[in-house]
Amino acid sequence: MALNINDYGVPSVKPLPVFLLLDGSGSMSQNQKIDTLNKAVSEMLGKLAEDTVQYENSYLVTVIIFSGDQAEVVMQALPAGEANCKWRDIPTRGRTPLGSALTLTKKMLEDRDIIPSKSYRPTLILVSDGIPTDDWQQPLESLVTEGRSAKCDRMAVLIGKENADASSQVLKLFIGDMPHKVEKAETAGQLLDFFQRATMTVTTRTHSVNPNQIVPMTAAGAGIDGDDIMFF
Template structure:
């Protein structure tokens, strides 16, 4: 178990509709969550937490492709423009969840998808590619819907791949910060547990208890 890696990947919607307060608050929330991720990692010494970020707008691209140990990770702000190529993003992530490049003795990866819109490409084909990889099937998946009525919750639900799980609704800056903080910590804790069946590539993630996000009467998106 010593130093078995947990790969945590943010998949961030940086399309035009995220411009302004949404993208600003997303950058702030992730930057503020990194120290808490370090704390969780230190509490789980058998796991080595490695972070990276994928953004998707008109095209999908790695914001940082090489996995970075959480103690060395510094958040670099993302910007928003373009449309919503979620399918392309899922394809790119799927390539990284093959073995190799993923090591055989890793712990479950974490895939945290954040979006405020509707995919503009073939996202189902991208999700199929992700689900076809052993590590994609094992992954702890979290989905955050930004903006009341903005994000396509049906897409996020299918990404989760588990009827017992639900996307988190982040309809204000406070709710987004709480959702990011939870995804950054609770999901890492879940991923840091040994797999129930390490040799079974079809192992599905167990359901986890989502947080109670704060109610907001002001600054609702």
């Protein structure tokens, strides 16, 4: 039998999906919160793109903005390099429809045409500065307890101090039994630091022997540029 070289192709790299659920509500326009968030996301996408090139890892980036009356998918399962090139700063408007964002996230995670079965365990990162303004309890319960989405790694950061106790409880429910805590960003530097550590946590998994194993987020850094801007 003749040898067909096409039968021996190089195996494709398994992707690690990363979902960013970002609060774009009106309150995020205060005290440079949205400016700092946009900078943090841009830096994260740049680092993931660099890691893809340098180490031949693969990430599928989805960005969901929740603001106004409902959430919106602005990037859906894009390779990190493409996501980095297409990223544009998000604006702010209206309310905080977190439930809508969780519903969209759940729908995409369960769709194998969007998130392939060969993918590593996805990472979900939730960023918010306030209390949800829509029905969020049932979508959250479904996300963290049912189907493929229940197996995701989940991180969260609370921006500012307004309604901090109530908002923190929502984010704790989102994290659930993951080996992380609700991070708090009361300054620009703390938010940038959170995203740097979240990025490191994601890339650490792809560099490990078992990328499906969840690793705790590294401890807070020593502070970075922008930590003088308060989010109160």
